[in-house]
Amino acid sequence: MPGQSAATLCKQPAAPRPTERILSWGRYPKIAHQHVHKPAWNDQLPEILKTAGPGSLLPYGLGRSYGDSCLNAGRELIDCHRLNRILGFDDSTGMLRCESGVSLSDILDVFLPEGWFLPVTPGTRFVTVGGAIANDVHGKNHHCAGTFGAHVRQIGLHRSDDGLVICNAEENPDMLRATIGGLGLTGVIAWADIQLRRVAGPWIDAESIPFQSLSAFLDLSRDSNDRFEYTVAWLDCFAGKTARGIFFRGNHAADHGKDLHPKRGPKLPFALPEWMLNRYSVRAFNTAYYKIHTAKKGAAIVPYDSFFYPLDSVRQWNLLYGRQGFLQYQCVIPESNIGAFEELLERIAHSGMGSFLGVLKQFGSAPPAGMLSFPRPGLTIALDFAMRGERTLKLMQSLDEIVQQSGGALYPAKDARMSPALFDASFPRWRDFIPYMDPKMSSSFWRRVTGAQ
Amino acid sequence: MMTITAHPKTARPSHTPVTAMKKIVILGATSGIALEVQRQLARRGCELLLVARSPQRLAETQADLAIRGAQQVSTYSADLASIEQHASIFDFAQRTFPGFDTVLLAYGSMHNQKDSETSVDILMEELQVNFVSAAALLTLFAADLERRRTGCLAVITSVAGDRGRRSNYVYGSAKGALSLFLQGLRSRLHPVGVRVITIKPGPVQTPMTDHLPNSARFADPERVARDIVHALERRSPDVLYTPKIWRYVMKAVQEIPETIFKRFSF
Numbered sequence: 001m002p003g004q005s006a007a008t009l010c011k012q013p014a015a016p017r018p019t020e021r022i023l024s025w026g027r028y029p030k031i032a033h034q035h036v037h038k039p040a041w042n043d044q045l046p047e048i049l050k051t052a053g054p055g056s057l058l059p060y061g062l063g064r065s066y067g068d069s070c071l072n073a074g075r076e077l078i079d080c081h082r083l084n085r086i087l088g089f090d091d092s093t094g095m096l097r098c099e100s101g102v103s104l105s106d107i108l109d110v111f112l113p114e115g116w117f118l119p120v121t122p123g124t125r126f127v128t129v130g131g132a133i134a135n136d137v138h139g140k141n142h143h144c145a146g147t148f149g150a151h152v153r154q155i156g157l158h159r160s161d162d163g164l165v166i167c168n169a170e171e172n173p174d175m176l177r178a179t180i181g182g183l184g185l186t187g188v189i190a191w192a193d194i195q196l197r198r199v200a201g202p203w204i205d206a207e208s209i210p211f212q213s214l215s216a217f218l219d220l221s222r223d224s225n226d227r228f229e230y231t232v233a234w235l236d237c238f239a240g241k242t243a244r245g246i247f248f249r250g251n252h253a254a255d256h257g258k259d260l261h262p263k264r265g266p267k268l269p270f271a272l273p274e275w276m277l278n279r280y281s282v283r284a285f286n287t288a289y290y291k292i293h294t295a296k297k298g299a300a301i302v303p304y305d306s307f308f309y310p311l312d313s314v315r316q317w318n319l320l321y322g323r324q325g326f327l328q329y330q331c332v333i334p335e336s337n338i339g340a341f342e343e344l345l346e347r348i349a350h351s352g353m354g355s356f357l358g359v360l361k362q363f364g365s366a367p368p369a370g371m372l373s374f375p376r377p378g379l380t381i382a383l384d385f386a387m388r389g390e391r392t393l394k395l396m397q398s399l400d401e402i403v404q405q406s407g408g409a410l411y412p413a414k415d416a417r418m419s420p421a422l423f424d425a426s427f428p429r430w431r432d433f434i435p436y437m438d439p440k441m442s443s444s445f446w447r448r449v450t451g452a453q
Numbered sequence: 454m455m456t457i458t459a460h461p462k463t464a465r466p467s468h469t470p471v472t473a474m475k476k477i478v479i480l481g482a483t484s485g486i487a488l489e490v491q492r493q494l495a496r497r498g499c500e501l502l503l504v505a506r507s508p509q510r511l512a513e514t515q516a517d518l519a520i521r522g523a524q525q526v527s528t529y530s531a532d533l534a535s536i537e538q539h540a541s542i543f544d545f546a547q548r549t550f551p552g553f554d555t556v557l558l559a560y561g562s563m564h565n566q567k568d569s570e571t572s573v574d575i576l577m578e579e580l581q582v583n584f585v586s587a588a589a590l591l592t593l594f595a596a597d598l599e600r601r602r603t604g605c606l607a608v609i610t611s612v613a614g615d616r617g618r619r620s621n622y623v624y625g626s627a628k629g630a631l632s633l634f635l636q637g638l639r640s641r642l643h644p645v646g647v648r649v650i651t652i653k654p655g656p657v658q659t660p661m662t663d664h665l666p667n668s669a670r671f672a673d674p675e676r677v678a679r680d681i682v683h684a685l686e687r688r689s690p691d692v693l694y695t696p697k698i699w700r701y702v703m704k705a706v707q708e709i710p711e712t713i714f715k716r717f718s719f
Contacts, residue, residue, distance in 0.1 A: 040485065040660045041510055082660075085517035110521055 022077060025318050026066040027271075027325030028387045028416055031073040031444065036060075040082040042099065042158075042190050048078060049160040049188070055442035055453065057160075059184045061128030062103060065135065066328040067416030069183050069445035078188060080130055086110065087191055094196040095153065100130030100189035107196075112304075116196040117252070119151035123359070125309050130189045135413040136181035136373040140230035140248075140308070143364030149180030150369040156190040160440040164190060178436035181370030183412060185446060187438040199252045202260045204230070204307040206250035207299040210290070214243040214342060218335075218379075221362040224249045230307070232361050234293075235345075236286045237354035237383055238279075243345055245360065246293040253301050260303050265313035274322035277386055279352040286356060311357075321386045326355075327416055329396055330382035332363060332375065333408040340406035341379055344399055348383070351395045358383040371433050374411045374426075382414065393417060412445060423449035474605070474685050476500045476553040478546050480533055480590060481560025483510045485659025486609060489678035490557065495523035497682075502550040503528045504542055505560075533560050534582045536589045543593040555685060556594045558587055558608040561628070563661050569623040576623055583627035588634050595638055598647045605648040607685055608635055612653050612694065615703040619718055639691060650684055651692045655699040672696050 021032050037048050037057075049057070058072040060079050071077075083101035094116055096107070104118055105125035111117075122137040131137075136149040145151070154168035157179060165187070167176035179186045207228075211217050217233055224231050228249040235245040311317055318326070333341045348354045359382045363375050385392050400422050403410060409426035410418050424430065430450065446452055477494060479487055482503030491501060495518040503518075503526065505511055511528040518526045529545045531538045546553060562582045569576040591606060598604040613621050614629030632651055639649035656662055656671040665671075672695070680695035694700035 038660065038663055040488075041483075041507075041513070043507075043509060085513050086520045087513060087516050089520050 022060065022063065022071065022079075023325075024067055024070050024416075025064050026327055026387075026416060027318060027321070027323075028327060029068055029071070029073075029444075030325070031068075031071055033072060033077050034074060035076045037076060037078045038082060039078065039080070042083060045078075045158045045188055045190065046163065049158060049438075049440055052076065052160070052440045054439050057440050058443045059100070059130060059134070059188045059441075061101060061131035061134075062126050064124055064127045064131065066326075066414045067412075067445065068448065069135070069412050069415065069443055070131070071444045072442065073444045075442065080128060080188070083190075084128075094198060096194045096196050097191055098129055098194070099191050100128060100133075102129050103127065104129070104132065111196060112199075112202055115198055115200070117199040117304075119195055119197050120145050120148040121308055122148075123309065124312055125305070126312065129192055129194065130184070133180055133189060133192060134182060134184040136368075136370045136375070137413070138363070138375045140232045140250075140361065142366070142375055143225045143231065143362065144229055146364070146366035147180075147369050147373060147375055149373065150366065151195045152176070152180060152192055152369075153195055154193040155179060156192075157187040158190050159187040159438050161438070168193075175436055177369070178371050178433055181368070181373040182433065182436070183372065183443060183446065185433075185437045185441045185443065187441065201253065201255040202304045203253040203256065203258070203301050204250045204304050205253040205299065206248065206302045206307050208293055208297050209247045209249075210244070210294040210297055211247055212242060212244050214338065214345070217243065217245065217247060217360065218338075218362070220247045220249075225362065225364070232359060234289070235358035235360045235381065235383075236290055237345065237348050237358040238283050238286055238352075239349060243342075244290060245358075246290065246297075248307075250302075250307055256301070265315060267315035268317055268319040271319045271323045272321075274324065274386070274388075277321065277355075282355055289356070321384070324387040324389075326384050326386045327392060327396065328382060328384050328414040329399060330380060330411040330414040331399070331403045331408050332378045332380040332411075333403065333406050334378040335362075337406040337408070338379075340402050340408070341381075344381070344402050347395070347398060347402070353385055353388070353392065353395055355384040355386060371429060371436075372412075372427050374409060374413070376409065378408065380411075382411075412449075415445070418449060420449050420451060474499065474555050476502075476550065477555040477557060478502045478504065478550065478553050478594070480504050480542075480556065480558045482528075483507065483514060484559045484561070485661060485674050486654065486657060486677055486681070487557070487559035488514065489674045490559070490681050491518055491523075492521055493678055493682045495519075495521040495526075498522055498524050500525040500550075501527070502546055502553065504531060504533065504546075506530065506532050533590065534562075534578075534586045536586055539586075539590050539593055542590070543597070546594075547597065554603065555605045555607065556591075556598075557681075557685075558591065558606070560587075561609065561611075561624075561661065563624050565664070566621055566623055579623050580627045583624065584630045584634075587631055591634070591638065595642060595647070599642055599645050602645040603647065605650065605685065606635075606638070606642075607650040607652060607681070609652045609654065609681075610635070612655050612699045612703050615653070616706050616714070648688075649691070652681055652684070653692065653694050653699065653703075655694075655696060655702075 056075045058077055060070055060077040080101035083099040086098045088097040121139045132148045136147045138147045157165045159165050229251050231249045233245050233247045361380050365377045404422050404425050477499055481487055483505040501523050508530040515526045515528050531542050564575055564579055569579050610632045611628040613625035614632045617625050635649055635651045654677050657674050657677050658671040662668050677695045684693045
């Protein structure tokens with residue numbers, strides 16, 4: 001700086017490290033971090049935790065959370081992607097021990113050829129085990145298998161105050177329950193023991209059935225839930241109360257000897273211009289999607305990846321929504337309040353801002369695995385909204401009213417904007433969670449919904 | 454409760470190795486690039502001997518590779534930079550891992566250049582780790598392969614060794630010296646059919662380079678590892694640039710006259 005003497009320059013604190021921008025999957029909000037730690041070994045974590053200030057850290061996996069629950073604006077992240085070792089596997093029981101940065105994709109690559117499958121999988125394989133636990137993710141088999149956290153038998157948790165804490169059903173069971181769905185705020189998971197399940201092969205006996213109303217969906221879902229391990233529906237959110245969509249259901253198929261050759265899909269190289277995505281193009285896409293699936297309805301044996309991970313076939317599909325990014329809205333509404341659900345769909349259709357891929361699923365009644373788990377009995381819907389400023393946020397606020405009045409909840413992993421009041425209504429026990437938090441952990445999401453510093 | 458079992462997996466159908474790469478010694482097995490190379494070798498069902506400093510990290514890596522399909526994984530904990538320990542490393546390899554066909558040298562260190570300009574200790578350490586110790590260790594293994602008239606020595610140097618730059622010439626000169634050493638070694642071992650591969654990666658996203666500016670734009674270590682494994686399996690090239698573009702970039706950089714190059718600050 002001109003005019004500044006060397007002496008004053010020396011007194012300045014050491015230059016802050018370059019700010020690093022890390023985006024979540026929705027590419028909104030766009031915030032900078034002070035530093036991103038990239039430990040490659042578990043033995044480096046105690047030092048990182050020890051030297052950090054209070055409330056300054058947050059573990060980060062593959063950044064598939066949509067909003068700000070995996071971000072820590074102006075503070076630090078611990079990027080766990082290099083902590084990706086498989087530490088043990090018992091092939092008589094299917095018990096897997098791995099580090100927190102191992103991805104579900106990696107687990108499938110290594111263990112599916114041996115006849116083992118994930119106990120629960122979300123709609124993308126590119127999440128880490130740590131992220132799957134921290135968000136207590138669910139999948140198409142929620143009605144029979146519960147959430148991912150229900151299959152975590154034991155974890156080793158690095159804490160800034162207590163060192164490595166072992167948590168299982170006997171030792172520190174409360175800390176285990178707090179960490180499942182605990183949004184990374186209870187510490188850094190060193191390793192986790194996950195119960196894999198046996199399957200005959202990589203194929204799914206799948207069936208798709210078009211439906212034209214919400215009650216038709218519910219009938220299909222109730223009828224299928226005890227015969228099919230996996231159920232989910234795609235919903236055309238431009239259709240409003242008439243709720244047309246495609247119901248997908250499936251079971252693991254018996255082995256039929258054929259090998260599966262994985263294909264590497266295309267990749268969206270850059271953010272699409274925003275005018276390409278408008279109510280006409282999206283409506284046309286939805287109609288085409290409905291027509292195509294109606295035409296090829298019925299049963300078929302399909303590869304597991306096209307059944308579970310259709311979106312993973314286009315890498316970086318989130319760039320579809322342009323530079324401003326997008327918001328995802330995922331709520332659950334009790335089934336007793338089906339009227340509220342219809343009103344929600346009505347408002348989305350009316351706004352004309354809905355997008356592709358409304359996903360509809362009836363949750364089962366399994367008790368929650370974590371203190372802040374999102375899934376609970378009811379109907380859940382997830383859909384994307386391209387971020388177009390104030391009007392997008394307004395629409396989502398009006399949806400919030402319905403969710404809150406109906407006794408529903410919003411999913412933190414998908415959220416970048418819910419109000420503290422709605423968080424409180426969704427997770428009334430969040431104050432009981434606070435004592436389990438690691439004093440050095442915080443997140444943008446947590447500060448936003450609780451007012452914590 | 455936990456047991457580690459190795460699954461004897463057969464090689465993938467897409468892969469047709471030309472050379473008999475089966476038993477591989479990895480010197481610096483916990484380095485960022487080595488970790489990725491080892492995973493790909495494990496998937497091919499290779500046998501591995503891992504040498505690195507930390508027993509804890511070696512044990513974690515060993516478990517991971519055994520589960521991912523490596524036929525056998527053994528480890529030896531030693532400080533590769535210390536020449537006094539080289540004899541015991543070589544002895545261990547010969548005794549417990551006889552008939553190894555490939556040696557991959559993958560360790561290195563990169564201090565902040567500024568530190569080695571002011572501290573001779575750091576300068577000497579940088580040269581010791583990246584060149585002196587590597588040359589010493591390679592001499593032991595080269596003699597063995599030469600006697601057996603078989604095998605392959607693959608060594609990770611760097612594009613930084615192709616030209617001395619203001620911001621990185623200490624690391625660069627050590628790696629450059631290593632590349633020269635390998636040129637001679639290759640020529641010496643060529644008549645007996647031992648291959649020497651000089652691997653020159655561009656900047657790669659590993660713990661060694663995290664402190665450099667723009668490290669997020671560096672090459673993906675998995676991709677670099679793919680190139681390395683591919684080179685190990687084929688009969689060519691002698692010098693591997695990875696990602697490939699660096700072969701042309703460095704050719705251009707080497708053509709710049711010194712009178713102009715000395716003014717560049719990178």
